[in-house]
Amino acid sequence: MQQGGEMQQGAASPGERVVVIGGGPAGLEAAWGVARLGCPVTLVEWAAFLGGTPVAENYAALTPNFEDAEAAMQRMIDRVSPHPLVDIRLRSQVTAFDEREGGGFTVTLSSAGDGSGTSTLDAGAVVVATGFQHFDPGRETQMYGYYEYPDVVALQDLEAMLKDHNVVRPSNGEPPERICFVQCVGSRDRQIGNEYCSKVCCGVASKEAIEVRQQLPGCKVFIFYIDMRMYGYWESQIYWPAQEQYHVQYIKGIITEVLPKDGKLLVRGEDTTMGRPMEVPMDMVVLSVGMEPSLGTRLTAQTLGLRQNKYGFIDAAYPPLDTVSTSRPGVFACGAALGPSDLEDSISSAGAAAMRAVVHVRDRSSVTAAG
Amino acid sequence: MPVAGRKQKPTAVELESATVVSTISGKEWELPGAWNRMFEQRVIWDYTTEGFEKIGALPGGESLEWCYGCSKCVPVCPVDIVGEYGPRKIHRKVQMGVDLFRDDDLWMCTTCMNCLRVCPKEVDMIQIMPAVREVAVGEGLVPSELQDVFEKTFRYGNCLGENPRRRAAWTRDAGVPVRVLASDPAPVDVLFYVEDYWSHHPRGQQAARAFARILTALGVDFAILGPEEKTLGDSQRLAGEKGLFESLMDDVVATLSRYRFNRIVTPDPHGFNALVKEYPKRGHTYDVQHYTQLLAPLVAGIGWKRELDVTVTFHDPCYLGRHNGEYDAPRALLQAIPGVRLVEMGRCRENGYCCGGGGGGMWLDGLTGTRTTERLSERRVREAAETGADVLAVCCPYEVSRFEDAAKSTGNEHLRVLDIVELIDEAMGNGAAA
Numbered sequence: 001m002q003q004g005g006e007m008q009q010g011a012a013s014p015g016e017r018v019v020v021i022g023g024g025p026a027g028l029e030a031a032w033g034v035a036r037l038g039c040p041v042t043l044v045e046w047a048a049f050l051g052g053t054p055v056a057e058n059y060a061a062l063t064p065n066f067e068d069a070e071a072a073m074q075r076m077i078d079r080v081s082p083h084p085l086v087d088i089r090l091r092s093q094v095t096a097f098d099e100r101e102g103g104g105f106t107v108t109l110s111s112a113g114d115g116s117g118t119s120t121l122d123a124g125a126v127v128v129a130t131g132f133q134h135f136d137p138g139r140e141t142q143m144y145g146y147y148e149y150p151d152v153v154a155l156q157d158l159e160a161m162l163k164d165h166n167v168v169r170p171s172n173g174e175p176p177e178r179i180c181f182v183q184c185v186g187s188r189d190r191q192i193g194n195e196y197c198s199k200v201c202c203g204v205a206s207k208e209a210i211e212v213r214q215q216l217p218g219c220k221v222f223i224f225y226i227d228m229r230m231y232g233y234w235e236s237q238i239y240w241p242a243q244e245q246y247h248v249q250y251i252k253g254i255i256t257e258v259l260p261k262d263g264k265l266l267v268r269g270e271d272t273t274m275g276r277p278m279e280v281p282m283d284m285v286v287l288s289v290g291m292e293p294s295l296g297t298r299l300t301a302q303t304l305g306l307r308q309n310k311y312g313f314i315d316a317a318y319p320p321l322d323t324v325s326t327s328r329p330g331v332f333a334c335g336a337a338l339g340p341s342d343l344e345d346s347i348s349s350a351g352a353a354a355m356r357a358v359v360h361v362r363d364r365s366s367v368t369a370a371g
Numbered sequence: 372m373p374v375a376g377r378k379q380k381p382t383a384v385e386l387e388s389a390t391v392v393s394t395i396s397g398k399e400w401e402l403p404g405a406w407n408r409m410f411e412q413r414v415i416w417d418y419t420t421e422g423f424e425k426i427g428a429l430p431g432g433e434s435l436e437w438c439y440g441c442s443k444c445v446p447v448c449p450v451d452i453v454g455e456y457g458p459r460k461i462h463r464k465v466q467m468g469v470d471l472f473r474d475d476d477l478w479m480c481t482t483c484m485n486c487l488r489v490c491p492k493e494v495d496m497i498q499i500m501p502a503v504r505e506v507a508v509g510e511g512l513v514p515s516e517l518q519d520v521f522e523k524t525f526r527y528g529n530c531l532g533e534n535p536r537r538r539a540a541w542t543r544d545a546g547v548p549v550r551v552l553a554s555d556p557a558p559v560d561v562l563f564y565v566e567d568y569w570s571h572h573p574r575g576q577q578a579a580r581a582f583a584r585i586l587t588a589l590g591v592d593f594a595i596l597g598p599e600e601k602t603l604g605d606s607q608r609l610a611g612e613k614g615l616f617e618s619l620m621d622d623v624v625a626t627l628s629r630y631r632f633n634r635i636v637t638p639d640p641h642g643f644n645a646l647v648k649e650y651p652k653r654g655h656t657y658d659v660q661h662y663t664q665l666l667a668p669l670v671a672g673i674g675w676k677r678e679l680d681v682t683v684t685f686h687d688p689c690y691l692g693r694h695n696g697e698y699d700a701p702r703a704l705l706q707a708i709p710g711v712r713l714v715e716m717g718r719c720r721e722n723g724y725c726c727g728g729g730g731g732g733m734w735l736d737g738l739t740g741t742r743t744t745e746r747l748s749e750r751r752v753r754e755a756a757e758t759g760a761d762v763l764a765v766c767c768p769y770e771v772s773r774f775e776d777a778a779k780s781t782g783n784e785h786l787r788v789l790d791i792v793e794l795i796d797e798a799m800g801n802g803a804a805a
Contacts, residue, residue: 220420228439240492244437249418249466252440271415273440273463278415 016124016365017042018357019107021300024052026335026350028076028127033354034127035085038211039361042087042121043080044094044109046296050077053131060162062343063200063207066235069163093296097126097304103364120298124361125330127353128304128314130296132336135186135194135289144182144287145256151176151265152258152285154185155204162211167219169283171263176283179212180222180267181205181257187290188226194311198290199340203234205288207240213246222249222280244299253259253278258285291340300321304331313339324353332356375464398436415467422465425472429506431498438462438494444486449725450479453750454743458486458496472507478514478738480674481747482609483689488721497609500730503546504611520734521612528601528619530734533571539597541569541576546801547587558631560592561665565645566639568768569601574775575768581796582638582662588799589669593636599626603637605645605690610731616649624655636665638792640690640767641729647695659690663700663766663791664746666672670707676800678710683794684760685713686751686774688767704791706800714758724751729767748777756783763788 016039020031034041035281049055051073052060057071080086089111095118096108107121134156137146146152150170154159161167169176183205187198202225209221228250230239242248255269264281271278293301293312301308307315307327314333317325324332334353335346423436435740438459445457456479461471471477480500487495507513513521523532540685552559563586568575586593601622608616612769627635633658637643646659683705691697698720705713718724725732727747732739740746752774755763763786774788 064565222418239439240437247420247423247436249420250439251418251466273442273459274415274467276413276415280417282416 010174013345016040016104016361017122018042018125018127018354018361019094019121019123020127020129022052022129022296022335022337023047023050023077023088023090024063024131024335024360025054025073025076026131026337026346026353027052027127028073028080028343029347029350030127030129030354030357031160031335032080032083033077033085033351034358035080035083037354037358038085039089039124039358040085042089043122044089044092046091048088048091050080050088052272053133054279055296057134057156058160058163059156060159060211061207064234068157084341088229094303103330119165124364125332126304127350127357128297128300128306128326128331128333128337129335129350129353131294132291132297132340133294135198135292137185137194137289139300140185140287141189141191142185142255144185144285145258145260146287148263149258149260150283151230151283152287154202154287154289155208156289157211158208158286162208162215165215167212167215174283175216176219178222178262178282179284179285179286180224180255180280181209181288182267183223183225183288184254185287185289186292194290194292196290196311197229198342199229199231200227201288201290203238203342205286206230206238206248208286210238210242210246213248220249221246222251222282223269224251224253224255226254227252251278255285265300291336293337297337300337304328306331306333309339311339311347313337314364322354322356323349327371330360334362384634389537395432396705416573417468418735420466422468422471426465426503427795429502431495434492434494435462435465435499437492439492441670443491446492447485447489447722449481449483449485449727450739450743450748453745453747454479454739455721456480456742458490458494461496462494468553471503473512474509475738475742477503477507478517478592478735479742480730481689481725481727481732483725484693485722485725488693490714501611501613504609504731505613506611508611514735516737517610517731517734520640520731521607521610524602524604524607524612524619525615528622528754529567529571530602530607531567531571533567535601536598538570538600539595541565541571541579542583542595543615543784545580545583545782547584549583550594552594552630553597554598555594555774556630560633561586561593561594562630562632562635563599564603564635564637564639564642566642566768568772569638570600572768572772575769578638578771578792579802581790581792581801584801585666585673585792585795585799588674589666589672591647591665591669594632596626601626601641603639603645605641605649606729606733607685607733608645608649610734616645617653620645620650620653620655624650627657634660636660636662638662638686638766638768638790639727640695641689641769644690644694655713660698661697661766663691663704664697666792666795667703670704673707673795675709675798677798679708679794680710681761681794681799682712682714683762683764684716684755684758685719685764685791686716686726686755686770688717688719688765688770688794689723689725689729691766692720693724701764703790704795705764708794710798711794714760716754716758718754725753726767726770726773728752728767728773733769733773746773746777746780748773749781752777752781752783752786756781756786761785761787762794764791764794765789766791 031043053067090112095110253272332353334349426432451457569579604619
């Protein structure tokens with residue numbers, strides 16, 4: 001019955017505020033969850049808009065279901081924005097973070113948008129959903145020429161073209177007849193420092209390959225890979241249809257250099273199953289860039305004093321059965337702030353973080369009430 | 372090697388020695404002849420979807436493109452172990468622009484189905500190969516030795532080019548009367564569909580006679596079509612002659628319609644496959660058994676007269692085992708024979724190794740011989756010999772002659788190759804089978 005009393009206590013009093021940092025898919029899900037569980041929530045977003053990377057980077061369709069990315073994000077936003085318990089702060093960032101006497105935190109926000117300057121919030125718990133950024137292919141040790149050749153693009157560049165239904169070679173504005181994807185750019189690489197697999201790029205590249213084939217049926221699409229990692233249902237949702245229905249050509253063997261030749265790009269690598277070198281002309285080369293912690297993730301981890309792993313992502317402190325608690329009690333993280341993550345996993349961990357944040361707040365409330 | 376250079380096809384250089392001079396340092400290298408072979412084209416210049424489009428447009432051909440390169444098929448492919456061939460490799464070659472319709476690889480597959488058994492993507496060579504071969508046949512791109520068999524089949528109704536009037540000649544020395552329906556068309560229980568090799572090949576005829584004696588001893592009411600019998604032509608179908616197969620089917624169905632019988636029993640797993648899988652697709656359904664399936668339930672009624680005292684290993688025919696799921700009937704027969712000790716080869720039952728005769732392989736020895744280190748039958752005979760067996764038992768008419776040749780060519784003459792009916796016949800006291 002003691003537990004029931006706690007529940008009532010929590011339900012009767014809205015309790016302390018939860019601050020969610022980051023307005024992308026994970027942050028929107030966490031904020032919605034916290035609000036629906038009856039806690040006031042402040043959603044802090046650095047950018048001037050909500051929706052996170054899918055909106056900022058002009059994603060065309062979400063993996064794996066090909067839902068329009070902007071519409072899907074808008075649906076998440078529309079669930080959160082009108083909620084009476086949700087307070088949204090755009091163009092804001094957390095600049096200071098202090099433990100309050102007796103528990104809880106004081107969160108200092110710096111807001112660029114409304115000219116209000118800095119403000120402080122009392123928070124019972126914090127959810128960090130600051131996400132990832134795409135690997136910068138300029139750092140790649142292979143000679144891909146991302147900044148040299150206009151027709152070498154990255155996954156997100158092609159996303160923007162697909163969104164506009166205007167897949168063309170940036171060099172001449174012509175639709176490409178041959179596109180290839182190069183996998184594992186910036187991932188699984190000790191020299192670069194990213195030894196991890198970025199999880200999503202195989203699926204995203206295959207999804208984009210399907211979209212290219214849909215928009216440009218005459219365009220031949222090739223994917224050069226080390227090994228295909230479309231785990232779980234993505235195997236049959238994306239990989240097999242790409243190959244069997246959209247005739248995307250998968251070639252095992254990675255490209256190690258891109259060279260200009262006769263107005264095209266010559267991709268060079270080894271075809272590992274044939275054990276032979278390959279030099280194949282392409283109109284466009286798409287680099288399947290991996291995930292790195294976003295600047296927001298790095299800065300937030302520092303400001304909040306959260307332990308980070310060697311790659312800069314926020315450490316989940318008690319894996320595998322607690323995926324969202326950080327090294328600092330009361331601060332939870334979710335989505336790609338914790339490491340490479342697809343949308344499905346980001347949303348799941350956001351729900352877990354919201355639940356744990358609310359539990360944390362209510363446990364404190366009941367302790368306070370009892371004391 | 373051209374690096375982003377001109378795409379001129381390099382020619383093979385096979386000089387005994389060559390001197391290479393550096394254009395930068397002026398330094399000279401002497402290269403021995405073996406190295407100069409490296410100047411052959413190494414670089415892959417393109418991948419193409421055209422082959423997949425062409426093959427995918429054929430009924431049954433679409434699954435070739437589904438291969439994701441796991442390579443589970445290659446270790447179980449009976450051809451790869453004796454030569455450079457495998458379903459995964461076919462996929463890659465087509466992706467690299469090899470025209471399968473004109474490539475020797477098209478004729479290497481024996482349609483043994485071991486690749487399909489393990490394929491996670493269900494790439495179906497049993498449909499792909501006949502579909503592509505059918506086009507090749509239509510364009511005249513057939514190895515001449517196979518074309519010769521197609522013509523013999525068309526002209527004589529059997530792959531051996533034998534006079535069809537001699538189809539029942541084997542019955543003369545059977546020692547028991549064998550009823551031929553044309554001369555005695557009364558209804559019969561078992562229509563014994565003898566097929567080509569038991570009708571015409573000397574070693575097959577011995578098995579046919581043994582089978583007739585066994586049936587008679589068991590009191591089975593049976594008869595044959597004799598000169599009216601034509602081959603069912605399933606291997607010709609799989610080798611690309613679907614038209615010939617269908618024309619044979621018309622003849623066979625017309626012949627069968629003239630007689631009343633309860634079931635068809637055949638010693639040939641290929642013919643069996645045609646009757647149970649292909650004929651029903653075109654509306655012709657019969658009660659069909661392989662001879663081992665007829666005999667296995669009757670084995671308790673056999674009056675044994677002799678204990679053989681032999682160690683026997685058994686080779687599963689691809690078209691009885693993998694294709695049609697019958698592994699137990701032949702073994703039940705072997706184990707019932709007094710004095711037979713059955714030992715299994717490592718590759719048996721579902722993973723049985725192919726003798727090389729299926730899918731037209733029976734008639735492509737000239738082509739496959741130039742592309743393999745040894746015949747599949749030779750490989751198999753060596754496996755059989757390694758078991759220590761005295762006898763390699765078979766129940767497919769292709770195999771006795773294939774394996775006897777292979778036993779000789781591999782120095783395993785001590786290994787007797789016998790059809791199961793020959794062993795039964797011998798144990799029933801009907802003379803030595805070897």
